[in-house]
Amino acid sequence: MTDIPRDEHLESSLALLGEGYPFIRDRCRRLHSNVFQARLLMQNTVCMSGEEAARLFYDERYLQREKAMPRMLKKTLIGEGGVQGLDGEAHRHRKRMFLQLLDTAAVEEVAQLTEQVWRRAIGEWQARSEIELMSEVQTILADSVCRWAGVPLSSAELPERRNQLVAMIDGAGGIGARHWAARKARREAEAWLQPLIEQARSGGLEAGPATALMVAAHHRDLDGALLDSRVAAVELLNLLRPTVAVSYFIIYGALELLAHPRWRARLRSDDAMLEPFAQEVRRIHAFFPFSAARVREGFDWRGYHFAAGTRVMLDLWGTNRDPSHWSEPDAFQPERFKNWQGNAFSFVTQGGGDPAEGHRCPGEQLAIELLKVALRMLTREMEYAVPAQDLRIDLSRMPAKPESGLVISDVRPLAG
Template identity: 60%
Template sequence: MSDIPRDRSLDSTLALLREGYGFIPDRCRRYRSDLFETRLLLQRTLCLSGESAARLFYDPALFTRTNAAPRLLQKTLFGVGGVQGLDGKAHRLRKQMFMDLMTPERMRELLRLNEAHWREAIETWTLRPQVVLLHEVQTILCRSICAWAGVLLMRDEVERCRAWLAAMIDGAGGAGLRHWRARRARAAAERWCAEQVRAVREGRLVPAPGSALQVIAEHREHERLLDPAVAAVELLNVLRPAVAIARFVIFAALELHRQPQWYARLAERDELIEPFAQEVRRLYAFFPFVAARVREGFHWRGHYFEEGTRVLLDLFGTNRDPRTWERPDDFLPERFQHWDGSAFNFITQGGGEHRRDHRCPGEWITIELLKLALRALTRWMRYEVPDTQDLSVSPVRMPALPRSRFVIRNVRPVAVTARFGS
């Protein structure tokens, strides 16, 4: 049995904050290993990277998600009691609730709503000298997902809801003010969602059959309804990820700006929309890693994994692994015209099979909403990108963003007759 390479620092938490997305992949290169040991938040932690490591990580017999995520993330991004913290049968049952929402009919309805909100927003942008695209796309997605989910959202509540969801996402990888802003936003949003759940159960609110609010409010486990606080967490697990897609949209706009030849290519060739969207997702994972704990001790590649040890899987580095991806740091959408479809080498939203493992059940709709946004950016409007803004992206800030949040100006709608996905 061989020793696991070990980071020399007594605790690497500050190094992680300083280095951001490169923390795990840089050390894997340094140690020439897909595995190394470190200490984070004073806790022994094993870090894994690469396709083989992802296959290992998503073996449910070896790893559990219970008590794996740091409490800081529970208080900002995930909430307490939600599907991300469950394992085994409990996870499968709760995840099935989300999968039941993803019927083809329901997904088409979400895309229809999203297109309507995009076209409405474009019309309003023509009346403004410039807009911050991140804020505007978050608003479009917030309105779309709330309407689809059956959540009662008055027009004067849209900005408040958007701000809550955006703060949870932005604060998940931050410290200080960003973290505390996210915690306050989550607490307020959970109270709001719990009240909507109670209103459904008491008959004061009647959402559409099959809507997320109706399904979650009436979901039973062990013959009992979910506690309103847990139901609120799960409802936010529908709303928050949809608004998070705005970040992918901004990076898509950034790549279109950097490589303007893609405007015409995407406008003319619909078969290139999905490869472009996938390449955006590959390069711009929200977070650098996901966490689990060793369920029972086992050996891998001559190394011993002790029961209870926290393990981090490197999403960012696996998506850019040169053993899998040629020119991994370059933006090359064409690569996805020939991608093998592996469930373990492209893991922006987790790895494994959708129905069996912890892979995000909303991944498919993420791709479709991003594709719709690309059609909006290349076919439904024209705009200018001011040179005066700062479009640099810090590799340390988690989750990453262009510093200016991508400002556009002089928006002009393009007249089209076809609707829904044209």
């Protein structure tokens, strides 16, 4: 066995926070290896990048999610007791609930609701000199997904709930104030939804039996028991929160339209290129840079030994830019997806492998469809100006976004 190459820092946590998304990719290049060791959060961690690394990472024979996710993410982004922390048949059983809820018909319904709410918003935006597009899109998505899920939400309450969902997302990779705001939002959001779960079970709340609220409330785990009402609230948030997180992809898409005006003109009439454009946005702009697992039992791989219990981090952002699979990987080229057959381990923005069996996100198709809705709205249904602002994306910020949230002005419906 050969020793896994090691990062030169005694503790690399500050370097990771300072560098962000390119942290693993840049070290792989420097060490001439797609696998290396680093000490992160005071633990030895094996970092990996590329398709073969992704195949290993999502192989449950070797790696598990139990006790892998840093506590800070459980307290902010994903919650405790949810599907992301499960393994094996328990994970597959819980995952089937999400796959059932996010079938083709459901994706179409959420997309249609989003389109309707967005059209109404255009009329409201006309009366304002400027809007922050990211915040407005988050409002649209929060409104649409709660309607679909059967979660009662008045217009007066919408801003508060949107802010809670956004804070959990925005603070997931932050420290200090951002982190504590996310923890507070997580507690408040669970406290909002847990009574709704209990009311749904007691019959005190009317909602369709197939709505996400009712399905989460009545889901039974492998032992036949109902989920703890708090865990059921966590799982309901695992539908609401990721839908609002699509706002990041939408803003990335709007920035690419701004950077590549020819694509704005093309997407106005070329339906066939909406999905390739959306996929390239998701490839270039992975929402979160890494994912974590732990070694189940010691094993050997490519001449390296992985000790039991070792934390392993997969480089999502760098795998999507692996030059062995993507020509000119840092260039924005939607045409690369025109006849793309798909590879479940070289394009891992929302996980790798089969969503039914592994840890690929069951909401991936919803994210694609919502991004396509946004692209149609931005290119076919509205005109707008973009005033001067700093639109640079700081890759040390996780999740990354332009600090301005993309301010637009002079919004008006596009004449048909």
